Amino acid sequence: LELSLLVAHSRNTALEYVRAQDFDLVICDLEVPSTDGGLDHSISHGDMVRVEIAERYPGIPIIVHSGKGTMSYVTKLMKEIDKDDYFGRGVGDPLLDYVEKVNLPDLVTAVRRHAENLEALKNIEVLSDLTDPLDVRAIAIYARRRGGSQVKVLPLAGGLSTARICHLVVYDAQGATKANVVARIDSLESVQAETARYAEHVSPLIARGGFPHL
Numbered sequence: 001l002e003l004s005l006l007v008a009h010s011r012n013t014a015l016e017y018v019r020a021q022d023f024d025l026v027i028c029d030l031e032v033p034s035t036d037g038g039l040d041h042s043i044s045h046g047d048m049v050r051v052e053i054a055e056r057y058p059g060i061p062i063i064v065h066s067g068k069g070t071m072s073y074v075t076k077l078m079k080e081i082d083k084d085d086y087f088g089r090g091v092g093d094p095l096l097d098y099v100e101k102v103n104l105p106d107l108v109t110a111v112r113r114h115a116e117n118l119e120a121l122k123n124i125e126v127l128s129d130l131t132d133p134l135d136v137r138a139i140a141i142y143a144r145r146r147g148g149s150q151v152k153v154l155p156l157a158g159g160l161s162t163a164r165i166c167h168l169v170v171y172d173a174q175g176a177t178k179a180n181v182v183a184r185i186d187s188l189e190s191v192q193a194e195t196a197r198y199a200e201h202v203s204p205l206i207a208r209g210g211f212p213h214l
Contacts, residue, residue, distance in 0.1 A: 003115060010036045011045035018053055022134060023060055025114050026053055027107070030066035030073075043068050054096065058188065059086060061093070063110055067101035074098055087117040088144030120144070128153030128166075135164065135185050143170045146178040156182065163190065 006023075008014035010033045018026070030046035033039065046066065053060055064077065083092030099107045124140040130153060143151040148170035156165040163186035170179040184191065 003111070010034060010038060011049055012036075014049045015052060018049070018057065018060075024118060025111065026060055026062045027065050027111075028053075028062055030064065031068040043073070047073075050096075054080070058095070059084070060095075061086070061114065062096050063107065064096070064098045065101060065107050066098075085145065086141065088121065088141035089117065090145060124148065125150040126153060127151065129155070130164070130185075138185060139166075139168065139183070142168070142183070143179075146170045147172055148178045149173045162186070 006017060008017050012035050014028075014032075017023075028046055028050045030043045031041050032046045032049075033041050034045050043066075046064075050062055050064060053062055077096060077098050081094050081096045083094050085092055086095070087093060097110065099110065121137055121140045121144060124143050126136050126139050126143070127150065128136065128139070130136050130139075139151055139153060143149075149172055151168055151170045154167040154169075156167055163184050166183050166185065168179065168181050168183050169177060172178050184194075186194075
């Protein structure tokens with residue numbers, strides 16, 4: 001498996017990196033300086049990076065890999081762990097994990113497992129003119145959840161938002177149709193906002209029989 005690594009040596013550099021580009025996985029040390037070459041090493045600096053990633057980019061898995069985590073810190077992390085099916089495997093994987101530095105083989109295993117699941121998503125053929133690799137991955141995740149190996153994506157017109165509306169047809173390896181749906185592709189914030197508006201304005205009318213469930 002081929003991996004592309006980008007290493008940050010301080011809190012500020014790490015924050016610059018995650019704000020400037022997309023990552024598949026973040027391995028976060030705790031006791032780091034605030035700036036490259038700085039002497040103010042502190043657990044709070046590494047934790048600030050972890051918190052910002054979790055809040056601003058909630059879909060990026062994080063592995064805290066440190067020898068400085070106290071029992072109270074690890075306990076706090078355990079309470080924050082959430083799971084999501086971000087590989088389309090049909091089961092939830094933790095978006096936050098903690099591996100002590102003395103357990104380096106465990107970290108290697110976790111990274112290899114992550115890379116293998118990403119490779120499985122790449123093996124799903126997405127036939128579309130989408131240019132954003134994250135949009136393509138989102139569709140591949142959906143197709144994998146439905147047991148598909150190929151998905152055709154046809155753009156649909158309409159709507160007043162900037163979201164991409166598409167018609168998806170998912171096929172398995174034998175060519176059988178596994179799903180035939182309309183999909184909306186947009187930022188997490190936009191989807192959450194529209195879901196809230198739907199619940200507020202449309203759901204109360206469902207009892208009248210004129211609107212589908214979201």
